[in-house]
Amino acid sequence: MSSNHTWRALAGVTAVALSLMAAPAAALAAFSATENANPQYSAMRLLAPTSADVVMTCSANGAKVVVDVNSFAEVPGANYHEVKLYNPSGSLEFTGDLGKNAGKSYRSGIQPVGTWTYEIRGYYKVPGTTNTWKGSALTGTLTC
Template sequence: MSKNHTWRALAGVTAGAVSMMAGPAAALAAFSDTGNATPQYSAMRLLAPASADVIMTCSANGAKVAVDVNSFSEVSGANYHEIDLYNPSGTLAFTGDLGKNAGKSYKSGNQPVGTWTYEIRGYYKVPGTANMWRGSALTGTLTC
């Protein structure tokens, strides 16, 4: 073999090696697992209920009251609804779960007469946790 052929062969191998290193490397990937995620809320705004039918009945001497929630409009996105009832001095007298019959009615012992206030609101309780989103309240007054 002549020196010329050896240099040509060596130059050809070198040029081939350099061209392979200069080009982009091929990448291969394969995915074999799938999964479904449940939607998670990072922020939520719960509006106040649009309306409620709440009535108060007073005993003859006015010392005992009964409050009944006949109906209320549910809050979109909420999975729990609650009423808070405040006596005339502004003290929380009752909190009720509006999803249960026992939570829709309150009968007091001796209480002061005057104007009572109620708040009805929706909550979103995050499943599997103690976290919850608290909505705005629909407020109203009842007089005895």
């Protein structure tokens, strides 16, 4: 029995030694070229614009208004900016693309006199998809 036990132990040690020799050696690599990629965001926080120059002009009788966005601070990371204008009753009256001149100005028909509210915000429209990240809004009021 003792001899059989010795052969088993020897066979076990041999098997372990052979498996260690068969294991792959550690790999070493060196890179000689660099390449830059466009950043791919999985999460991003878009802040509100820091400032805007928005003015309202009222007709003499107050029945018509003109709202112009003369300038605004672009949001870092945003690729689209928008203005929304709410009338004195709180209903959305106008949405404009601030990248286009037609989106920077609103001219009303007959509208009630009072305090209007605007929101300007940045968005990140993910290229090649319908996904959009919406930033925080800069809000302000205009009175006619």
